[in-house]
Amino acid sequence: MLKPEILDPQGQAVQRALPRLGFEGIADVRQGKRFELEVEGEVDQAALDRIHKMAETFLANTVIEDFTVKVEA
Amino acid sequence: MLKPEILDPQGQAVQRALPRLGFEGIADVRQGKRFELEVEGEVDQAALDRIHKMAETFLANTVIEDFTVKVEA
Incomplete structure (x- = not known):
């Protein structure tokens, strides 16, 4: 957002x-914007860190946007 | 979505x-798309029904989109 x-x-x-x-x-x-990502395998801390990095560097424009990562089963 | x-x-x-x-x-x-709405007054059932109608008729294109309404304090 x-x-x-x-x-x-x-x-x-x-x-x-x-x-x-x-x-x-x-x-x-x-x-x-809202992105729903389907993750292969378990959503462990490593996967969450990777997704956070993905959001920070690619999915969001952090100059003007904030983002949150939520896990939904 | x-x-x-x-x-x-x-x-x-x-x-x-x-x-x-x-x-x-x-x-x-x-x-x-994601919309964040700031509601005046209490978010009671009447307000939720109104917001659901708003999403259904205006914020979402229900021919191709699904939507969910979530309350966040």
């Missing part, structure tokens, strides 16, 4: 459109 | 690039 201090024009465009579509009560909207 | 039966060229492009960048062991990559 874009870092909080980075302007998010896409999120703002969505937020401005919501009331016109009848959806009230949303104070802020942020839009970002 | 794109439905499983829908071709995901972006995800495939990422998956093909990973070994060239030295990242092995990833069987599949899917890429999609």
Whole structure:
């Protein structure tokens, strides 16, 4: 997701459109990318470290984006 | 995220690039959108129903995408 201090024009465009579509009560909207990776073999610490490195160097632009790595069975 | 039966060229492009960048062991990559909504007031069932409707009619293209709504404090 874009870092909080980075302007998010896409999120703002969505937020401005919501009331016109009848959806009230949303104070802020942020839009970002989501990757689902299917890992071969066990997701042990080594695999997690590798995925974290992958996200940091390739999947995210860490100059403007924050990322989190979550394991889902 | 794109439905499983829908071709995901972006995800495939990422998956093909990973070994060239030295990242092995990833069987599949899917890429999609993520929205973070800040809700005014309490996130009760009514608010959740409203957000689910918002996602279904506006934030997701339910012809080709699945979506999940998660509450994070």
